[in-house]
Amino acid sequence: MKAALCAGIFVAAILPALSLGGARHFGFIYEAPTSAPGSFELENWVTWARTTNPEHSDQVAFRHEIEIGITDRLQASIYLADWFYENDPAKSGFTYSDSAIELIYNLTNPVIDPIGMSVYQEYRGGDRFFEWESKLIAQKNLGPLILAYNATVEAVWEGKGLTDHEGEFQQAVGASYEMSPRISVGIELLHEFVFPKWRDEEKIRNVFIGPNVAVRHGNWFVTVTALAQATDTPEEADFQLRTIFGFGL
Amino acid sequence: MKMSILFVLACVLASCQLTNYVPPVTPQMATARKGQSVNLAILHEGRTLFAHRCIECHTLPVVWRYSSKDWPDIVDSMSKRASLKPAEREAIIAYIIAVRSAEH
Numbered sequence: 550m551k552a553a554l555c556a557g558i559f560v561a562a563i564l565p566a567l568s569l570g571g572a573r574h575f576g577f578i579y580e581a582p583t584s585a586p587g588s589f590e591l592e593n594w595v596t597w598a599r600t601t602n603p604e605h606s607d608q609v610a611f612r613h614e615i616e617i618g619i620t621d622r623l624q625a626s627i628y629l630a631d632w633f634y635e636n637d638p639a640k641s642g643f644t645y646s647d648s649a650i651e652l653i654y655n656l657t658n659p660v661i662d663p664i665g666m667s668v669y670q671e672y673r674g675g676d677r678f679f680e681w682e683s684k685l686i687a688q689k690n691l692g693p694l695i696l697a698y699n700a701t702v703e704a705v706w707e708g709k710g711l712t713d714h715e716g717e718f719q720q721a722v723g724a725s726y727e728m729s730p731r732i733s734v735g736i737e738l739l740h741e742f743v744f745p746k747w748r749d750e751e752k753i754r755n756v757f758i759g760p761n762v763a764v765r766h767g768n769w770f771v772t773v774t775a776l777a778q779a780t781d782t783p784e785e786a787d788f789q790l791r792t793i794f795g796f797g798l
Numbered sequence: 799m800k801m802s803i804l805f806v807l808a809c810v811l812a813s814c815q816l817t818n819y820v821p822p823v824t825p826q827m828a829t830a831r832k833g834q835s836v837n838l839a840i841l842h843e844g845r846t847l848f849a850h851r852c853i854e855c856h857t858l859p860v861v862w863r864y865s866s867k868d869w870p871d872i873v874d875s876m877s878k879r880a881s882l883k884p885a886e887r888e889a890i891i892a893y894i895i896a897v898r899s900a901e902h
Contacts, residue, residue: 571854582854585881618881621850660820660849660858692817693857727857765855768879797879 572765574725574733576774576791577757578697581665581688583655584618591615592795598786606637608786610646616795626651628673647675659688659695678707693727695735704747716744725761733763737774756780757789769796819858820849827896836892843886844893851880851890861897869894 571584584590594612599605610633616626628649635641651671659665669684682703689696701719706712719742725735736759743753759776776789823841852858855876864872870891877887 572856582850585851585854588881658849658853660853661846690819690853690857692819692860695857730856730859770855 572763572770573772573793573795574695574727574735574761574763575697575723575737576761576772576793577737577739577776578699578721578723579653579667579669579684579686580695580697581655581657581659581667581686583622583624583653583667584616586618586620588618588797589615590617590795590797592793594791594793596789596791599788600784600786602781602783602785602787604638606635608633608635622655624653624655626653631673631675645675647673647678647680649673649680653686659690664689677709677711678705679711680705695725695727695733697721697723697725714747716747718742718744723761725763731764731766733761735761735763737761737776739776753782754780755782755785759789769794771795817860819860820845821897823893823896824900827900831895831899836896840889841893841896844889844891844896847882847886848890848893851882851886852876854880861894862901866895866898869898 571580571582571588571590574580592612592614594610594614596610596612598608598610600608610631612631613629614626615629616624619625628647628651630648631646632643633646634643649671651669653667653669656666656668657664665688667686667688669682669686671680671682671684673680673682680703682701684699684701687698699719699721701717701721703717703719705715705717707714720740721737723735723737725733727733737757739755739757741753741755741757742749743751743755745751745753756779757776758779759774761772761774763770763772765771770793772791772793774789774791776791778785778787823838823845825838827836827841828838829835848858861869873882873887873891873894882890
């Protein structure tokens with residue numbers, strides 16, 4: 550009771566200072582600028598993925614994220630919950646996946662400096678699941694055009710005793726053109742190298758490509774990206790549609 | 799065909815790059831506005847804030863897209879969502895108006 554009261558007083562105290570952390574131009578690619586200090590934003594992600602090889606299945610994944618601007622260069626995010634609904638021949642239903650914490654530190658600015666750079670670190674934990682993810686984010690703004698690149702390394706431990714492990718290296722590149730201060734359109738491309746048991750014996754390579762559109766107004770934004778698989782990897786989604794809706798509290 | 803697409807793409811990128819959306823602060827900017835002088839440190843801060851805070855939501859417009867009269871209202875309308883304190887908002891406006899004044 551006392552803790553709830555303290556939390557209520559804290560929220561009431563900081564609410565007048567809260568504002569939007571920043572609008573996303575991409576659905577699957579991170580951008581180098583970090584949120585303004587003192588900003589506080591709620592983001593909700595919905596990702597629908599359809600797989601047809603070898604069997605037909607659909608999954609809708611949800612994420613609820615709070616993004617906080619700590620300093621001019623440091624941003625923290627808490628993934629309150631990642632959960633999903635899946636529907637395939639074997640099972641269907643809702644499942645809680647994990648929660649996570651993410652930190653982004655901005656090094657250089659994409660307008661003033663030759664390249665804007667940020668580093669990203671994420672720790673994710675759930676039931677018999679732990680993931681560690683590092684990312685290098687590069688961006689260049691050329692007038693109304695935003696070019697972004699992410700290089701991501703991730704390691705996953707899962708299963709009973711966290712004995713199953715998998716690694717992945719991903720490169721992502723995107724371009725977004727601002728048609729007006731409120732609307733941007735662009736394209737995103739993801740190139741994944743998957744390492745089951747941290748080995749590269751299966752040579753799993755996935756490529757996804759597709760368009761995006763971002764709309765922002767006042768204290769909210771919506772970004773939608775649709776990706777199709779350009780490779781033919783079994784058990785990988787053939788089609789993904791991600792929507793991110795963010796608003797400053 | 800491939801070469802012409804690459805050429806057009808290169809021209810578009812070059813034209814975007816040639817425009818300086820955040821011109822560096824010069825001593826002339828501090829005195830460019832008739833009858834007023836501005837602290838250079840404030841102009842430097844305004845430039846940094848303009849380049850860092852505004853791009854969190856949108857790309858930067860060229861400063862001469864809007865008039866000196868319109869800029870304060872434009873910055874005001876977005877200052878809360880960019881978490882700008884009053885002094886920071888003033889620094890951005892001072893920088894933009896100084897750039898515009900120095901151009902003419």
